[in-house]
Amino acid sequence: MAAADAARQAAPSGLGLDSAGVRQRMVQRLKQEGLSDERVLQALAKVPRHQFVDTALAIQAYEDTSLPIGHGQTISKPSVVGRMIELLFAGQGARQRGELGRVLEIGTGCGYQAAVLAELGRQVVSIERLKPLHDKAALNLASMRGNKIRLIYGDGRLGHAPLAPYDSLVAAAGGEDIPPAWLAQLAPGGRLVAPMAAPGGRGQVLVVVDHVVEEGRSHFVRSTQEAVQFVPLKSGVM
Template sequence: MSSDPNAKSRRFPLPLDKLGAGAAPKVREVLMPQRHLREAAADAARQQSPRGLGMDSDSVRRRMVQRLQQEGLNDERVLQALATVPRHEFVDSALAIQAYEDTSLPIGHGQTISKPSVVGRMIAMLFGGATARQTGQLGKVLEIGTGCGYQAAVLALLARQVVSIERLKPLHDKARLNLGAVRAASVRLIYGDGRLGHPPAAPFDSIIAAAGGEDIPPAWLAQLAPGGRLVAPTVAPGGRGQLLVVVDHQVEAGASRFVRTEHEAVLFVPLKSGVM
């Protein structure tokens, strides 16, 4: 992320692929009743960045990172990225005071922003892939489930390019607005079905999912580059809860194989098909 003090106020053009989007609706001007005007003003006020909470202070994020470090997150690259991205700008202002607690928070439409510890843990796992170990960065990343855009902003500091897919149009639009306040030109937002991945941009050196399904969709494996690593939650054996799963695409003697390992229990929203 740039150290330019004016960077926060700048906007960047995010390339968008609106899969299946229809023509823009016609707009007509209407007179709003006073009650609606008051409600609109209240909504606008809620969209403003929090003031007087100290949320824009680097020290607030540093304290969060120190707690995560004490709990075992030790990848300096990931810690620095978490210390850089202003998480409070990706949640509703009413929840901003909780932004640097290690907790998931609602972002609307039945979705949540993941705990900072979970975001850090999964990204640190990506760095264990063969290509990431060799290059020291995550290369081209596919993110399944953009949500509010927070994890994409963290990934953008650690990858060459981030392609992020969101199936819910309101969240896709919200992420575009949130990321517009951050210099993250390497992020490409896709409105589409995350289970299908994004073949036009494949292969990917790293794939990370923010939703858990019954198993890893075959499309993700097909789009994982040799030497690449995938990290995603899946339903645990017996259907009880979810586990973090890591899949490495290894190539030996000219033959590809996918090596799967299972890790700790997690809790993510379900992975669903289609767009809304």
């Protein structure tokens, strides 16, 4: 449907994908499918997803599908990006602030989700372990990131301690469990959303972790959400 929208708006020399109307129709479909946070919907409507994928795939940019970005990685479905950010907003701290605060993103990829997060948080720190993707994201975000997005080339499993703590943490890769560094860098009242291996090792589920402080004591409360499919979380850099 998104491709058909773009084709109808196509100029002789282009696909018409820079039209806000194409993005708005994507957002309306996501809303019909259950995404309800208006702040998230507005951010998805604003960020030009087609600028983050290869030209040959641009006409598919506003379909609700993941697309390859090279090096065995993908750009997540818009519905999944929206759902994970919506879960971040449901945390206690984000509800009180009305925004995501300082965000740590694990797995920059092509930079799309970082751009969406930058519409909704005070600062975004995004880590990518693959140098070619880190460089690609830097190019993709050069014209829009301003001072709100800081890109880090490094091992995402370690988080980024120099700028911790983080009010929100979101991961675009799934491992067997939540790395201890992520929990250590999550601010009191903060929320973490990440894919993790499902019980029994069959597939992945979204896991939400809240850093709760009660009567002067802090602890982590974990809940499990729906099934998802993400690339594996790996250590080291390449």
